[in-house]
Amino acid sequence: MNLITRFNKKCKDFLVLILSLFMVQQHLSAQEVIPIESVTNALVLEVDEDKNVKIIYFGERLSNPNEYGEVPSVYNQTGHYSENLNAAYMPSGSHNLMEPAITVTHADGNTSLDLRYVAHKQESIDANVDLFTVELKDPVYPFSVKLFYKVYKNEDVFEQWCTISHKEKKDVQLHKFASANLYLKSGTFWLTQYHGDWAEEMQPEVSRLTHGIKTLDSKLGTRANLLQPPVFMLGIGRAPEEDTGDVIFGAMEWSGNFRIDMELDVEDNLRVIAGMNNFSSVYHLKSGETFETPKFLYLLSHNGKGEASRKMHDWARKYKLLDGSGDRLTLLNNWEATYFDFNEQKLFSLIKDTKELGVDLFLLDDGWFANKYPRDGDYAGLGDWEVNKSKLPNGIASLVKESKNNGVKFGIWIEPEMVNPKSRLYETHPDWVIKQPKREEHYFRNQLVLDLSNPEVQDFVFHVVDQLFVENPELAYIKWDCNAVIYNAYSSYLKQQSHLYIEYVKGLYSVLKRIREKYPLVPMMLCSGGGGRVDYAALQYFTEFWPSDNTDPLERIFLQWEYSHFYPSIATSNHVTEWGNQPIKFRVDVAMMGKLGFDIVVHELPEKELVFCQQAIKCYNDIKGVIWYGDQYRLADPKVNNVAALMYVDDEQDRAIVFSYLVNNRFNKKSEVPIALKGLDPAKKYRVREINLYPGAVTKVDESVVYSGEFLMKVGYNPLVDASRTSVILEVMAIEN
Incomplete structure (x- = not known):
């Protein structure tokens, strides 16, 4: 190659470089403001001259998107030293002074992180759904974060999550890994949060947020919502009201430990950081591996809580709840009629009651399994999923057949994630149980939790469900319970113990996904000793959930009222029982505000009460379409x-x-x-x-x-x-x- 040719080539390469840099700059300049819009609202990101991505607006959509860039200029708040309070995804260890969304230790031991804009794109999933991706990278380390914003335009619902990856030589430790980082401006913020316990779920508390950090979280591992559900409301400027005012609904889509931080900063603006709880959960991320966080959903209403609920219900029925626009089965459950004390003939009698009552399905609850340690109480047998020969000598098949002969369907209760220490499963596979090897076992309802981070345990749990359907193809309903929480967290399978809380939930989802791939539309109730596990990640696999074991109808009015803010009535299982002192009409009327069921001794009802229940079911079948699919x-x-x-x-x-x-x-x-x-x-x-x-x-x-x-x-x-x-x-x- 002669000198002139070389010179020409170098000039050409230089021109290509200049052109590419010019194009990148043009691309960046053209995309300095990134509006993520629904029909009503807009979340607007801005890329500043240093390639920091910031949130400059979350509010009503502007007709002229070019004006979003003017939003920062109309604020005259006191400046802040860090200059990044409104970061779209706040890293720690650099110039941030507030609560971070992500904290890491690099392979070389360094704990700093800086995330700068690389690129973004917008994809149209369909006419109503857009997906925005914003890519961030550390300028010093080969460490990347991608922010995802999925917007359901007509419903004004935003889902946000991220993926984290790196190409460092060794593992990077993730100490915090939030799904979303919001930044809100207002004079005041009013939080509606919920607390509870068994039979006391969804107790609301309203307070004005003050400076510092308010944290909503769970550390229970399973049944994570027992004490603190992952849903909340924010009133902008005033406490949330039903039909007026700006209200934000928020919820984590995650069935394990969650953490939602709300920090009112020095400028009186609110930072909301939501994701998995990083409690005891340092994640060791391998080079080339991608860590994906769960989704955080939120929506902004300008007409109070009522509008927000209706939009969330529409979104849930269309996009999250399994078969959200489908039908549901009314049922009779045997639990309060028999508890653990039943046999085949007694169940046959209850199946006849199911037919006489006029509901669609008979549900057999706890107590039908285990032989070496019979399931005659909650102290034994859990984990041994063979039919109890003493109670049911002809197996489940005889009950399915008897149900069919009576013109009703048959469903069954399971709790496949748990085990009693008094069981063959525990004796055979103690390594499948979550427990510390050197500490005394501690039980919740005489139970321990199986280690779903272990693929063998996942196969076992899947097999429990699959075998029921293989042996009983006409099985029509599953009630999936989950009563225990995780004590003495330790996995015999995992090398990294700090991964257990995360891998458990991922293992659960893996099992549920396999079940749904094979049995896509079989109705399943999400139960957890009541409302201990209710969220939209789990409800992708279930047709309904059990709000509470408290079925006193007076208490249920309050419980169902609070649940109705976030979950549609078609997903809410309400049963008529003997709890409370109210007349049968009151009990039935309350249960009609959702998916109706019964847990009563039908043949012991006075004649007028039986006639009323029969008529009520016919009435319910006539009006249920309005209740399930109508605006609430x-x-x-x-x-x-x-x-x-x-x-x-x-x-x-x-x-x-x-x-x-x-x-x-x-x-x-x-x-x-x-x-x-x-x-x-x-x-x-x-x-x-x-x-x-x-x-x-x-x-x-x-x-x-x-x-x-x-x-x-x-x-x-x-x-x-x-x-x-x-x-x-x-x-x-x-x-x-």
Whole structure:
């Protein structure tokens, strides 16, 4: 190659380099502002001149996207030393002074991290769903983070998560690894959080956030929501209200330990950092490996909690809940009729009761398995999933056959993640059990947890479910329970013990995914001694969940009210039981606000009560479509009113179902004033009638009167609830003008 040729080549290479740099700069300049928009709202990122990615706006969408770049200029808040309070994903160890989203130790022992913009892209998943990816890299270490923003435009729902990877020579330790990092501006922030325990789930608390960090978290391993569910609300400027104000709903999609930090910073802005809990969970990330965090979902409503709920329900039915637009089975459960004390003939009798009652399915609960250590109580047998020959000499098949002969379906209870120390499984595979090898065992309901980080255990749990279907192809329903939490966390399988809490949940999802691949639409209830494991990652595999073992109908009004903020009624299993002192009509009416079931001794019901239940099931089958798929409106809060009221309205605004209950029995309280309805068409005419009446009861509702939708929403309607009629269900039907 001669000198001129070499010179020309060098010039050409130099020109290509200059051109490529110019194109990169042009690309960066053109993408300095990154709007992530739904129909109503926009989350806006900005890439500054140093390639830091920051959140500059989360609020109502602007018609001119070019104006998003002007948002920072209209704020005149005190500057901050770190200059990165609004980072889109806050790293630690560099110039950050606040709570980080990610903390690492590099292969060389260095604990600093800096994340700078590399590129971003937008993909259209379908007409309603967009996925934005923002790539960040450390300028010193070969360490990368990709931020993912999935926006469901019509529902105004955002899902956020990230992937973390590196190409360093040895493992990098991840000490914190949040899914999302939000930055919110307002004068004040009001948090609605929840706490609970067994039979006391979803107890709300409202407080104004003050400076410092408020943390919502769980460290239970399994049944992680028992004391603190992973859902919350933020009122922007004032406490969350039903129909007015800016409200953010947030929820972690993760069935294990979670952590949500809320830090009000020196500028009075709020930083929300949400993800898996890093408690005892340092993750050793290998070179070339990718660590993916779970999704954090959030939505912003400008019309209060009610609008936020309806949008979340729509999103859940369309995109998360298994078969969210499908049908559901009403059922009779044997638990409160028999507990562990039953045999084949007793169950045959209950199956006949199922037919007489008029529900779709008979559900056999705990106690049907184990022989060496029979499952006659909660102290033995768990883990030994062979049919108990003493109770069921002809196996599960005889119950499936008897159910079919009676024109009903058959379902069964399992708790395959757990084991009693008094079991063959424990004796055979003590290495499959989560427990410290040198410490005394500590039990939760006489149980220990199986190690689902172990692929052999995953195969075992899958086989428990698969074998039931192989032996009983007509099995129609599974109730999946989970009662224990993790004590003495230790895995005989894992080399890195700090991975256990993470790998357990990933192992659970792996099993559930295998089950759904083979049995895609079999209804399954997500149960965990009540609402101890309810989240949208788990509900991808389940058709419904069990909110609480507390089935006292008065308590259930409060429980179901709070759950209704985040979960649609089609996913909420409500059973009629003997709990509480309320009449059978009250109990049934409360259970109708979701997926109806029964857990009663049918043949012991007085004749009128049996007739009422039979009629109620027919009524429910007529109205369930409105309840499951309609828009929900909370009308009268049981926490502050003598009467609780809630309604569902169909898409055409032609039919609505209104539930009203007396929740204060003191001082002869009643519905003294009309209750304003919601969601109707103000221009339409409606007729109101009472439904689901007890046999012989006479309604107090004048069904001849016609009301405008405007009247019913502005003036309201009185359901005439009092001590003589403690629960009332109204049907509001549009008529021809």
